[in-house]
Amino acid sequence: MDVVIRGRVVTPEAIIEDGWVAVKGGKIHAIGQGEVPDAASVHDTGNAFVLPGIIDGQTHAGSYLGLPGIEPTTRSAIAGGVTTIVDMPYDNPAPLSSAEHLEAKIAAVGQYAHCDVALYGTVMPGQPLDAVKVLADGGVVAFKISAFESSPTRFPRIDAGLTLDLLEALSVTDLPLGLHNEDQEIVRARIARARAAGENGIAAHSPSRPAAAELASTAHFLELAASAGAHAHIVHISTPRGFQLVDTYARDGFRATGELCVHYLWFDPEKHGAELGARMKVNPPIRPGQIDALWQELAEGRIAFVSSDHSSWPIDNKFTDSIFDAGAGVPGMETLLPAFYTVAAERGADAALMTAEYLAERPARFFGLYPRKGVLMPGADADITILAEEEDIWDSSRAEDGLRWSPYDVRRFTARVKATYHAGRLAYDGRTVLNTPGSGRYLRRGESTWFQEETGA
Numbered sequence: 001m002d003v004v005i006r007g008r009v010v011t012p013e014a015i016i017e018d019g020w021v022a023v024k025g026g027k028i029h030a031i032g033q034g035e036v037p038d039a040a041s042v043h044d045t046g047n048a049f050v051l052p053g054i055i056d057g058q059t060h061a062g063s064y065l066g067l068p069g070i071e072p073t074t075r076s077a078i079a080g081g082v083t084t085i086v087d088m089p090y091d092n093p094a095p096l097s098s099a100e101h102l103e104a105k106i107a108a109v110g111q112y113a114h115c116d117v118a119l120y121g122t123v124m125p126g127q128p129l130d131a132v133k134v135l136a137d138g139g140v141v142a143f144k145i146s147a148f149e150s151s152p153t154r155f156p157r158i159d160a161g162l163t164l165d166l167l168e169a170l171s172v173t174d175l176p177l178g179l180h181n182e183d184q185e186i187v188r189a190r191i192a193r194a195r196a197a198g199e200n201g202i203a204a205h206s207p208s209r210p211a212a213a214e215l216a217s218t219a220h221f222l223e224l225a226a227s228a229g230a231h232a233h234i235v236h237i238s239t240p241r242g243f244q245l246v247d248t249y250a251r252d253g254f255r256a257t258g259e260l261c262v263h264y265l266w267f268d269p270e271k272h273g274a275e276l277g278a279r280m281k282v283n284p285p286i287r288p289g290q291i292d293a294l295w296q297e298l299a300e301g302r303i304a305f306v307s308s309d310h311s312s313w314p315i316d317n318k319f320t321d322s323i324f325d326a327g328a329g330v331p332g333m334e335t336l337l338p339a340f341y342t343v344a345a346e347r348g349a350d351a352a353l354m355t356a357e358y359l360a361e362r363p364a365r366f367f368g369l370y371p372r373k374g375v376l377m378p379g380a381d382a383d384i385t386i387l388a389e390e391e392d393i394w395d396s397s398r399a400e401d402g403l404r405w406s407p408y409d410v411r412r413f414t415a416r417v418k419a420t421y422h423a424g425r426l427a428y429d430g431r432t433v434l435n436t437p438g439s440g441r442y443l444r445r446g447e448s449t450w451f452q453e454e455t456g457a
């Protein structure tokens with residue numbers, strides 16, 4: 001064996017106390033309990049959890065720096081126990097919608113990435129759909145579109161006609177079509193009204209993009225996908241009603257899923273708005289009084305998985321006179337794991353098992369990466385995260401993303417990442433990122449399919 005890691009080993013079935021994971025040639029060779037096998041080195045983690053490497057199913061590495069943004073984002077991932085990211089297509093200056101862009105992004109992963117990277121693709125308004133097959137053949141794990149124009153060139157709105165065409169093109173595949181779910185007409189009208197009324201603070205953000213805009217967009221998309229027979233995936237839902245809409249379609253036999261970002265479980269504009277202002281601005285907005293009900297959606301199994309929606313915006317992007325001019329999105333890569341674990345533990349859940357399920361196994365299955373990723377079992381990649389139950393007050397000045405700000409600053413986590421193994425090698429020792437840019441690999445979509453495995457069909 002190259003290395004044996006001792007600790008509380010978290011497998012899908014159970015936590016193996018006094019367990020070990022033996023690694024050889026970058027893969028997990030064996031898992032056991034008690035006496036450890038011979039190895040070149042033994043890493044005794046004491047009482048820490050030995051988790052499958054975390055998979056962040058929603059990141060925006062290139063929205064500000066372009067493809068070189070992969071370096072700080074994946075460096076932050078490794079320090080946060082995240083060994084695979086699934087990156088959104090909205091790179092600066094243009095999104096991933098062509099074979100040339102895919103090739104360039106794969107090359108950038110080879111040059112910059114500290115962790116493994118799977119990719120979303122997209123299409124531009126008016127673009128012929130032959131690109132869909134080209135990108136699918138190139139290994140993208142999903143597609144994403146937006147019902148709302150954040151930027152005409154980088155993050156455009158896709159209208160209903162093209163959305164239906166795209167869903168029909170994807171219906172014969174396992175590739176989900178992710179949606180940024182906000183109705184453009186409602187949001188633009190409400191923002192104009194709020195501006196005219198002189199509103200400019202975070203309290204005006206949620207009402208300016210009301211739940212009605214989010215839910216109507218969600219429902220419209222679910223129906224288009226049901227008609228096309230495609231997999232509709234809502235990439236962030238801010239209210240329980242959104243997950244219940246998705247669940248209605250799923251129970252009717254359609255391929256529909258919804259994803260939750262961890263900040264919706266942490267922040268409330270009524271509690272944190274005065275302190276954070278634009279530092280908690282995300283779209284769809286974090287709404288007042290939703291945390292308990294969103295946790296209930298998770299506990300009752302209506303959420304596919306949990307992600308960070310990490311956005312690598314510099315803080316300058318948030319210093320605007322009006323909330324409507326501030327950038328949307330927050331850094332969250334390095335806080336995803338401790339933030340989720342902390343919430344789960346506070347709610348009395350078996351936090352380690354739930355973390356392995358919602359932050360590793362489920363996203364791996366969802367993006368066709370399972371069982372190579374997302375689970376500790378022989379034959380899987382030796383991507384392993386060591387997490388200790390230990391109080392930690394978050395301080396973004398020590399984060400590896402280089403951004404020096406976070407909505408989680410001074411918030412208390414009850415777990416801390418002590419080490420990260422990527423492909424069998426120690427990539428983070430609890431203080432320093434040890435691996436080099438280019439250690440990460442591009443991951444093509446593999447064989448696992450969410451719905452067949454979920455239903456056993």
Ligand SMILES: [Zn+2]
Nearest residue numbers: 058060088309
């Ligand atoms: Zn996002």
